[in-house]
Each structure stands twice: as structure tokens, then as C-alpha cells.
Amino acid sequence: MHIGLIGPGRMAxxxxxxxxxxxxxxxxxxxxxxxxxxxxxxxxxxxxxxxAETLQTAEIVVLAIPFVAVAPFARQYASLLSNKLVIDISNPFQHLPDNRISGPEITAQAIGMGARVVAAFKATFWETLLEPVSPHTDTVRDVFYVGDDRADKEIVAQLIKDLGFNPVDCGPLRNARILDGMVPLLLELDRRYGSDAHRLSWKLLG
Ligand SMILES: NC(=O)c1ccc[n+]([C@@H]2O[C@H](COP(=O)([O-])OP(=O)(O)OC[C@H]3O[C@@H](n4cnc5c(N)ncnc54)[C@H](OP(=O)(O)O)[C@@H]3O)[C@@H](O)[C@H]2O)c1
Incomplete structure (x- = not known):
């Protein structure tokens, strides 16, 4: 697929x-x-x-820009983002207006009609993106994702698999409220148990 990665930083x-x-x-x-x-x-x-050029041609858009920039960006380019699969990877940390809405829901509201937002990779450190199998435990890392459209989520699950990770469907977009909070918690755990090296991941076990 032709993927537009907005924000050519570490994650992108x-x-x-x-x-x-x-x-x-x-x-x-x-x-x-x-x-x-x-x-x-x-x-x-x-x-x-x-x-703008990237949005015009992309089949799928990944918003890999700081959270505070996402909603203004989504409003500015709403006509190019609407009816297009948008993967929001941004983490709000302290910038959420309250705990009754998540970052990706704000992104969807900013795009407005025709928004197709899936949130993913929020708790995946950029340092582990090229290391989908943990070398310490030989375990495939999970990538949690949420969204409201089944077909869009299947595409995102395949994109996660293409990177070598295990996709875990965590339900509707509103569950991003929980994912938003799992990121600061992972950072806290990383400081306590991971030497601050950003090599830890969440893993769903049976
Ligand atoms: N770092 C992680 O481990 C990690 C993990 C999961 C999720 N995330 C999320 O992923 C996103 C990107 O993180 P990152 O670490 O890759 O950041 P980064 O390395 O700082 O790159 C962000 C990119 O966003 C663009 N940008 C910056 N301010 C902008 C603005 N006001 N409007 C539009 N574009 C802007 C910049 O590109 P240009 O200047 O070229 O436009 C920059 O290269 C963040 O939302 C972060 O919360 C990060």
C-alpha cells in the first residue's frame, strides 16, 4: 500500500x-x-x-507528529483526511483536556465527517520498532490498536504483522482512553525495571 508518514521523526x-x-x-x-x-x-x-502533497496521494496516513499538533493538523487538512484511513500514534500525556475523551477521538472530531481513525503503536517505543521479537524473552511484542471500523482495523492489523509484531484488537476507538494512560505507566515501569532504555512492551498472555 502507499503509506504517507506525516512527521519524518523517529517513529516515522x-x-x-x-x-x-x-x-x-x-x-x-x-x-x-x-x-x-x-x-x-x-x-x-x-x-x-x-x-499536503503527501496526503493527496497516500492510501493510508500515519500521523507521527506531536499530540498538540495533531488536532490543528487534522482540522487544517480535514478535506484530505476525510474518508481515508488515518493511523494516530500520538500520545497526549498531560495535554488531554480531561479523562472523558482520548487523543484519537479528538483527532476524529477534528477531521469531522468521514473520519476513519485507528489508533496504534502508542505504547511501542521507537527503539523497539525494529525489534519486534524481544531478544531477552524471544517473545513477539504486541501492538495494541483500537478503532470503530472492522475493515480498517483489519488493514491496520496486517500492517502491524508486516512489521513482525502481534496485533491485539483492543476494541472501539473510545478504548484509546485506556491506551492513552498505558503509555505513561509503561514509562514509569521502564524507569523502575527497564533501566530507562525504552525496551519494554505490554504483552497480553493467555
Ligand atoms: N518516540 C516514541 O517512542 C513514541 C512511541 C509511540 C508513539 N509516539 C508518538 O509518535 C509521535 C511522533 O513521535 P516521535 O518520537 O517520532 O517524534 P519526533 O522524532 O520529534 O518527530 C516528530 C515529527 O513531527 C513533525 N512536527 C513537529 N511539530 C509539528 C507541528 N507542530 N506540526 C506538524 N508537524 C510537526 C516534525 O517534522 P517536520 O518538522 O519535518 O514537519 C518531526 O520530525 C508523537 O505523537 C509521539 O507521542 C512516540
Missing amino acids: LNLAHGWLKTGHSIQFGSRQPQARTHILSDVPGATIASN
Whole structure:
């Protein structure tokens, strides 16, 4: 699939590495594409363009920009994002207005009619994106995801599998309220038990 990765930072680069290996095509969207062309030497085959150009051609959009930028971005580009599968990976931390709404629900509201938002990768450290199997336990890491549309979630589950992770469907988009809180908790656990190395993951066990 042709994936537009908005925000060519740490998460986007590692997602691109994994998806390029499994045959997807990648375009990064940036506010300053000219100033970011150096990143392409690290991801052969990927391209970079302005955010608007990237949104125009992408089949799937990943919002890999800071949480505070997501809602303004979604409002600005609502017409290009509507009716397109949007994967929101952003983490709000202290910026949520209250605990009765999640980041991805705010993103969907900002897009408005035709919003197709799935949240995923929120609790996946960028440091582990290229290490889907934990070298310490030989366990495939889980990626939790939520969304309201079954077909969209199947696409996202396949994209997660393409990176070598185990997708775990955590229910409707509103359950992102819980995922939002699992990220600061994972950071706390990482400080206590993971040497602050960002190599821990949540794992659903039977
Ligand atoms: N780091 C992690 O381990 C991790 C894990 C899970 C989820 N996340 C989430 O993933 C998202 C990206 O994290 P990251 O660590 O990859 O961040 P990052 O390395 O700082 O990259 C973010 C990118 O967003 C773009 N950007 C910055 N401010 C923007 C704005 N106001 N409007 C539009 N674009 C803007 C920048 O690209 P340009 O300047 O080129 O436009 C930048 O390269 C965040 O929401 C974060 O919460 C991160």
C-alpha cells in the first residue's frame, strides 16, 4: 500500500524501514521537505514531500507528529483526511483536556465527517520498532490498536504483522482512553525495571 508518514521523526523512520521491507511504498510528509531530504539516504525507496502533497496521494496516513499538533493538523487538512484511513500514534500525556475523551477521538472530531481513525503503536517505543521479537524473552511484542471500523482495523492489523509484531484488537476507538494512560505507566515501569532504555512492551498472555 502507499503509506504517507506525516512527521519524518523517529517513529516515522522506523515504521518506514519495516514497511519498505514488506513491499509498501512510503512517502514522508514534512513542513520543510527540502530541509529533510537527508533522511532518505537511510530509507532507500522512500520519498518526501510537503504534508499536503503527501496526503493527496497516500492510501493510508500515519500521523507521527506531536499530540498538540495533531488536532490543528487534522482540522487544517480535514478535506484530505476525510474518508481515508488515518493511523494516530500520538500520545497526549498531560495535554488531554480531561479523562472523558482520548487523543484519537479528538483527532476524529477534528477531521469531522468521514473520519476513519485507528489508533496504534502508542505504547511501542521507537527503539523497539525494529525489534519486534524481544531478544531477552524471544517473545513477539504486541501492538495494541483500537478503532470503530472492522475493515480498517483489519488493514491496520496486517500492517502491524508486516512489521513482525502481534496485533491485539483492543476494541472501539473510545478504548484509546485506556491506551492513552498505558503509555505513561509503561514509562514509569521502564524507569523502575527497564533501566530507562525504552525496551519494554505490554504483552497480553493467555
Ligand atoms: N518516540 C516514541 O517512542 C513514541 C512511541 C509511540 C508513539 N509516539 C508518538 O509518535 C509521535 C511522533 O513521535 P516521535 O518520537 O517520532 O517524534 P519526533 O522524532 O520529534 O518527530 C516528530 C515529527 O513531527 C513533525 N512536527 C513537529 N511539530 C509539528 C507541528 N507542530 N506540526 C506538524 N508537524 C510537526 C516534525 O517534522 P517536520 O518538522 O519535518 O514537519 C518531526 O520530525 C508523537 O505523537 C509521539 O507521542 C512516540
